[in-house]
Amino acid sequence: MKPIESAEDISELAFGFMASKALFAALHVDVFGALSDGPKSITDLAAATKVPAQRMQTLVTALVSVGLLTRNDGKIANAPASDAYLVRDNTNYFGDYLRFQIDRQMYPFMENLDKVLLGDTDDIEYPDYASWMADRHHAELFSRSQHSGSLGPGAVMAKRLLKEGAVSEDVGSMLDVGGGSGAFSIMFCKRFPKLHATVLDFPNVIEVGKTFVAEEEMSDRIDFVAGDGTNANWPNDQDIVLMSYLFSGVPEEAIDKLCSDAFRVLKPGGLIAIHDFMVTDDRKGPALAALWQLQHMVYTPDGVGMTPGFVEKHLKKAGFEIEIDDDLIPGMTRVMTARKPG
Incomplete structure (x- = not known):
């Protein structure tokens, strides 16, 4: 820039x-x-x-x-x-994401940015992501609006992983940690006909996700586990562990545990896929990724502005072998995949 x-x-x-x-x-x-x-x-x-x-x-x-x-x-x-x-009636519409999540939630939350920078968070109503999602109204508004903003990236990611050979067409199981409304799981199940997905997220969030999955007639292929992904019991024997926008919503200290938990529950040869806001390793941009990291800091003060090098370091520390590192939403998010040795 x-x-x-x-x-x-x-x-x-x-x-x-x-x-x-x-x-x-x-x-x-x-x-x-x-x-x-x-x-x-x-x-x-x-x-x-x-x-x-x-x-x-x-x-x-x-x-x-x-x-x-x-x-x-x-x-x-x-x-x-x-x-x-x-x-609103168009297939690629994401206006609800903008007018509800961005305007009604993210925009007013940014008023707390200066307080968070100085550590003056005592009078902030939602000092972290978990307390925010414990509010049923906010959890529903966030999840419903995020759904429309995640369907497109979910479809692109599933298609790319298949095209690049990272995931086979007959893949059987996926754990979607912090999967919210189930948007990514829905699009992965549409792409991979034998896939069964499990979405792990906060109780208020998965109630919204269940309605979207039911509307897609996928309740027999996508199930839900209520809990905080940083300390819940994860189901074993997974072919894929997906974490979309999760690293940016947790304290830095939680990232090693997320990586090690993923390594533990994956089958040998299984894949972890990280999708999130990442700036370049020299931290010069891109601007949208940097601004989203700043916004996330409002309710994750102990989080970290990620780079590809940072994510790669934590994945390798857990024992993974890096495979893909590329843009997903150009100028905003990246996807990094890594393999558990077979």
Whole structure:
């Protein structure tokens, strides 16, 4: 990333939250859905969203200025990416992830960042991930919104592991530690027809996961174990142990135990797959991965901003042999796989 050089560059960073809130507000009133059947005038768009025209005009101007909408001959239309990813009925929609988890949870949590940096956490309502997920409302909101944001990466990861020969098509068992809504397990089961997955997560979280699995008619292939992945009893004889976004949600001291527990329950030749936010080993970026690590610190103050080298070190310490290290969500997450010797 090139160092910034002007006051305008600083202002663009400082005022960036305004663009975020414009996006979230548009999702909440379904601006993008209202435009899914074609361009509209401000008057028609205001009527469709039940937002007064003067206010809609101001919101639309902001959305056009950041590229989420276009304006031509007095008509407002979705930008291509908005049409593909922010319209609720579309297959690739992840707007609920943005408007609920990011806007309603992550955004206000960041108000505590300065307190966490200084260790002044006594009056923070949720000082760690476990206490946050113990709140039934927050656990449900987080899990439901995260589901829509994880289906795509789960599908990409399953396809890649098959293509690269890391996992065979007839693989039989997978433990999804911290698997939340079951999104990754669902997409893995769709890719691997003989797979049976077990999702291990907090009690409030797995209740949400059970509903998604039932909707996919996969209750006979995906089951759930309630518990904290850092100290629960893990089922043995696994072909795969998957940990997606888990390392970034636990204290650094827990990572060695997670790796050793995975090594213990895997069959000889079994695979561990780590998917998480990772910056480069020189810690110069990418920006989205670095910012997500900063956000996670708000409710995991003793966590660590991971690099590929850091993850590799802990996996090797547990006895694994590294196989794959590559981007999954470009500029944001990486996947690293390692094998238990056969």
